[in-house]
Amino acid sequence: MNISSAAKAAGLSVKTVRYYADIGLVKAPARSDAGYRTYDEVSVRKLVFIRRSRAFGFSIEECRELLGLYQDQARTSAEVKRIASKRLEEIEIKQRELQSLHDELAHLVTSCRGDHRPDCPIISYLG
Amino acid sequence: MNISSAAKAAGLSVKTVRYYADIGLVKAPARSDAGYRTYDEVSVRKLVFIRRSRAFGFSIEECRELLGLYQDQARTSAEVKRIASKRLEEIEIKQRELQSLHDELAHLVTSCRGDHRPDCPIISYLG
DNA sequence: CTTGACCTTCCAGTTACAGGAGACCCTATG
DNA sequence: CATAGGGTCTCCTGTAACTGGAAGGTCAAG
Incomplete structure (x- = not known):
């Protein structure tokens, strides 16, 4: 092969x-x-x-x-479980981080009118 | 400075x-x-x-x-909103991916006894 | 015999920096 | 004044997990 x-x-x-x-x-x-x-x-x-x-x-x-x-x-299955559990924890941490990022950014996006005018809460927040 | x-x-x-x-x-x-x-x-x-x-x-x-x-x-604020919205979508996609990963892995981890015996559903699933 | 699809090795590029070498600069202290 | 310590400079290398490409050897079909 x-x-x-x-x-x-x-x-x-x-x-x-x-x-x-x-x-x-x-x-x-x-x-x-x-x-x-x-x-x-x-x-x-x-x-x-x-x-x-x-x-x-x-x-x-x-x-x-x-x-x-x-x-x-x-x-032993314990050895395997240890690695998988560690990975699971990492996933959960990443999930929490993503969640707060998401909420904050979603808030900014909805509060931005997104029209032709220059004033923008997203930029104001970042600057 | x-x-x-x-x-x-x-x-x-x-x-x-x-x-x-x-x-x-x-x-x-x-x-x-x-x-x-x-x-x-x-x-x-x-x-x-x-x-x-x-x-x-x-x-x-x-x-x-x-x-x-x-x-x-x-x-215009629309230009900014476009980039932020795109990023928000990426975050949401990543969140969904992480969620299914999490659920599957969590299921495997809880179903593994994690003792001294060699049989392990995590390995069985991956192999 | 040639064509085209494989296979090989090796090198460069990707992202967003961090680490370190060797050399220069600046300030404070003895 | 010499020197010791920091800070700064550029340049090179390494990270993770590959992907893309070049140059060249191999294999099966027509």
Whole structure:
């Protein structure tokens, strides 16, 4: 399985798969005679795992850690839960930040008439 | 007023102020004989404007545009409102994304016992 | 045999700065 | 007056997670 097939199967771009190989996250298990990266089902499954973890906003380093736990038969669910909980907390913090930003900006936008005149509460507030 | 005083007055780091000068966002209005950047009240006010705009998540390019509108006596409030509304929409999209992420991850975290055993719904879901 | 789609490596660019090197400047103190 | 400490300058590198592109090798089809 060449890199483009693996990328398609995993739902990633070729560039991204090559990048993951470069940083040692998911290396191609083999190379062809011509030096082409060759992937198998196992590595594709890892790539999918990474894609889904990334979609959850886990960083590459967190993905690396999660992938280690994914492959580790002996790890406890507590180890996984710790990382996921940390990520959940980050999400909640970001949500609160976004909420206050949203409310403040929404207030400014609704209070701005948005007509041809120059006076604007948004600019007044920012300045 | 040297760069560190200006930075302190604007609530920014010296590095950031120098960066804004480099990219032509807020240049120092003058230089001393020794080549030191010299700031005045007007430029400090612009720096504050940028800091507050950045805090609202406006990109540097958006800040550049807003700053242009800020300084433009003839601009209409509609022009400002357009940019702010666009930003507000981006925030709302991000909020919805974060919300579904949050719900899904929260569901996984609560369904994981987080004990010494290896079976873990989080990993099962990601893999 | 050639064409076109693949693949390779390496380099540059993205965002919005931060860190640091090496050199210059300024002020205060001994 | 020398020097010590800060502050400032420019320039280079690094960050996260890739994307785009150049130059060149490979492979299958017609």
